[in-house]
Amino acid sequence: MRVLGIETTCDETAAAVVALRPGGGGEILSNEIYSQIAEHAPFGGVVPEIAARAHVERLDGLVRAALQKANVRLADLDGIAAAAGPGLIGGVMVGLTAGKTLALVARKPFVAVNHLEAHALTARMTDNIEFPYLLLLVSGGHTQLVAVRGVNDYLRIGSTVDDAVGEAFDKVAKLLGLPYPGGPQVELRAHQGDGARFALPRPMHGRPTPDFSLSGLKTAVRLAAERISPLSNTDVDDLCASFQAAIVDVIEDRCRAGLRVFREKVGYPSALVVAGGVAANDAIRRGLSRFASGAGLKLITPPPALCTDNGAMIAWTGIERQLLGLTDGFDFAPRPRWPLDQNPDRAHHGKA
Ligand code: KG4
Ligand code: ZN
Numbered sequence: 001m002r003v004l005g006i007e008t009t010c011d012e013t014a015a016a017v018v019a020l021r022p023g024g025g026g027e028i029l030s031n032e033i034y035s036q037i038a039e040h041a042p043f044g045g046v047v048p049e050i051a052a053r054a055h056v057e058r059l060d061g062l063v064r065a066a067l068q069k070a071n072v073r074l075a076d077l078d079g080i081a082a083a084a085g086p087g088l089i090g091g092v093m094v095g096l097t098a099g100k101t102l103a104l105v106a107r108k109p110f111v112a113v114n115h116l117e118a119h120a121l122t123a124r125m126t127d128n129i130e131f132p133y134l135l136l137l138v139s140g141g142h143t144q145l146v147a148v149r150g151v152n153d154y155l156r157i158g159s160t161v162d163d164a165v166g167e168a169f170d171k172v173a174k175l176l177g178l179p180y181p182g183g184p185q186v187e188l189r190a191h192q193g194d195g196a197r198f199a200l201p202r203p204m205h206g207r208p209t210p211d212f213s214l215s216g217l218k219t220a221v222r223l224a225a226e227r228i229s230p231l232s233n234t235d236v237d238d239l240c241a242s243f244q245a246a247i248v249d250v251i252e253d254r255c256r257a258g259l260r261v262f263r264e265k266v267g268y269p270s271a272l273v274v275a276g277g278v279a280a281n282d283a284i285r286r287g288l289s290r291f292a293s294g295a296g297l298k299l300i301t302p303p304p305a306l307c308t309d310n311g312a313m314i315a316w317t318g319i320e321r322q323l324l325g326l327t328d329g330f331d332f333a334p335r336p337r338w339p340l341d342q343n344p345d346r347a348h349h350g351k352a
Contacts, residue, residue: 004074183280
């Protein structure tokens, strides 16, 4: 089974072809991506109108390249999948319409993919792991702990009440005068800084509900910076290191709470899976690996290129859903908001 996947929900335009391996898991035949970071950087964040336009300009070429590199024709595919949300509406419309059109013309089954479900299922493509597992999704737009019980069967057990973790990194970078996107910059500066110099809060610490709150931490960084301004390079390094140390503690503590809730409500997870752009952070990876080994859990961190937005995860989700007969009609509308654990109207389209 080979499926084309299309991703256009944020600032990455991507197309990929993935094949189902005989024993399970996916083989990525091609994974084409155009990152729009350079186009948004002058504005310090993603500009929806620029993103939509760039998707229009780039998507055709990426789909063509993805098919070529996979050495398949449209006619050889078994299905076409496109992200239908959540995300920026202009971009979602571009990818969703392209996917539907290709499926219509080539007479292939069509799958409208929830972008969050695609992040959630990536570890099954890369590591062929069993349900259920605990997912920590940490990106610029999302911060969630999810019990992944099966395809189309998710229980969100925690999320952020204010900023996403990546968003907090980006905002801290901005207030310290570092370029966008801030996450990698903060990590770089933290490397040479003193993480114990500033006593920053660990919001939600010890709370049994596995939610996150990060805006207070970001404010604490701002206040600490204002107190010692003007900032020297060393001050910036130390602020970055102290902030990152706080985030590592917060993530570990929230995962501990998440695991407890998981065991109460779902049972024993086969693994802790981390996804989203923030999973590229080495200090966070090390913190999670410490936590997982302490808890006797297998930790799965897909390679960074599959943690951030990509087409392969959309194609893989298309495969997983098609195997269950969960295909969609061409009337499927884009969904700017689409929580993982709310699929009230999906049963209409699916056969399973
Ligand atoms: O998943 P992603 O590529 O896009 C979405 O938000 O969907 O994640 C991007 C986010 C940005 O906020 C970026 O600053 C953050 O991930 N990020 C990092 C690192 N690399 C990317 N945060 C901390 N450390 C990093 N090394
Ligand atoms: Zn994403």
